[in-house]
Amino acid sequence: AxxxxxxxxxxxxxxxxxxxxxxxxxxxxxxxxxxxxxxxxxxxxxxxxxxxxxxxxxxxxxxxxxxxxxxxxxxxxxxxxxxxxxxxxxxxxxxxxxxxxxxxxxxxxxxxxxxxxxxxxxxxxxxxxxxxxxxxxxxxxxPSPNSELADLLAKFEQIGMNLRDIVALSGGHTIGSARCFFLKGQRPNSCSRNETHASLDQTPKVFDNNYYLALLRKNMNGGFFQSDNALVKFTPALDLVQIYATNSTAFFDDFATSMLKMGRIAPLLGSEGEVRINCRMVN
Ligand code: HEM
Missing domain, CATH: 1.10.520.10 (Peroxidase; domain 1)
Structure with missing residues (x-):
């Protein structure tokens, strides 16, 4: 144990x-x-x-x-x-x-x-x-924000994660913001005047399935990064985006499952490593 x-x-x-x-x-x-x-x-x-x-x-x-x-x-x-x-x-x-x-x-x-x-x-x-x-x-x-699906798959598969994990965990972009330079001239209204950051979706404080709706709807902004928009270019990923966009319970369930899976990536166990006293430095 x-x-x-x-x-x-x-x-x-x-x-x-x-x-x-x-x-x-x-x-x-x-x-x-x-x-x-x-x-x-x-x-x-x-x-x-x-x-x-x-x-x-x-x-x-x-x-x-x-x-x-x-x-x-x-x-x-x-x-x-x-x-x-x-x-x-x-x-x-x-x-x-x-x-x-x-x-x-x-x-x-x-x-x-x-x-x-x-x-x-x-x-x-x-x-x-x-x-x-x-x-x-x-x-x-x-993964780079300029990733296409194949690049994302390569990064995730090298640590035992799959397409479903990619699509579910990308839903993390339902909250938060990113620096404007990632937008490179797209969405001129998202980063106005002196703003340095823009929201990743339209409800950046709420963890909801809005991220997936935006990926699908032409009249919304789409995804923030190329790696977000890559999820709607091919059927297997697109199918999942459609499921999460229409069924937020399915998104929440899969997100939780994939977060647990992510939390199990190569942990140090038993007597490996140490319990740091100050997180910023080794004991
Ligand atoms: C799939 C590949 C992913 C790529 C390429 C990616 C890339 C990025 C980039 C470039 C930023 C903006 C950083 C900045 O402006 O300084 C960002 C922000 C963010 N990412 Fe991701 N990300 C990915 C997956 C994830 C995952 C798996 C999660 C969590 C489950 C996540 C959660 C977030 C959050 C919450 C923010 C906003 C942070 C904040 O407001 O401080 N991302 N991501």
């Missing part, structure tokens, strides 16, 4: 872990609801690079640059202070027990729930890396 993920991993060692995380996350969300999108994305960027091991949280040191400075993350990932606050509270309640990678997984779920999306039981028991990926490895792991 010690060397696999389970929903009750902390039941004896830190029974209050999940409630500490959830109440701190709710407070952060009340102050700034846009943190939900950023923290959902953090779990994705953690898991797709070297597995769900909180390697994404390590700060720059003289030994490594850290994933934070890699192209897809630099000036883009945010919400690290929320993780720090939660981790500090956990260290007070249950010293040296709850891993940073598990905090990210729980915070991602809470972000979805707080935004109105599905709830799932988070699995725990990951440990934290003592290594960090370099820029090249980060770029190898994460």
């Amino acid at each position: 010690n060397s696999m993920l389970s929903v009750d991993f902390y039941h004896t060692s830190c029974r209050e872990a999940e409630s500490i995380i959830t109440s701190a996350m709710s407070q952060a969300f009340k102050r700034d609801p846009t943190l939900a999108a950023s923290l959902l994305r953090l779990h994705f960027h953690d898991c797709f690079v070297q597995g769900c091991d909180a390697s994404v949280l390590l700060d720059y040191t003289e030994h490594h640059a850290g994933e934070k400075t890699a192209l897809p993350n630099d000036q883009s990932l945010r919400g690290f202070e929320v993780i720090d606050t939660i981790k500090a509270e956990l260290e007070k309640a249950c010293p040296h027990t709850v891993s940073c990678s598990d905090v990210i997984a729980a915070v991602a779920r809470d972000s979805v729930v707080l935004s109105g999306g599905p709830r799932w039981s988070v699995e725990f028991g990951r440990r934290d890396s003592i290594t960090v990926a370099n820029n090249v490895t980060v770029l190898q792991g994460l």
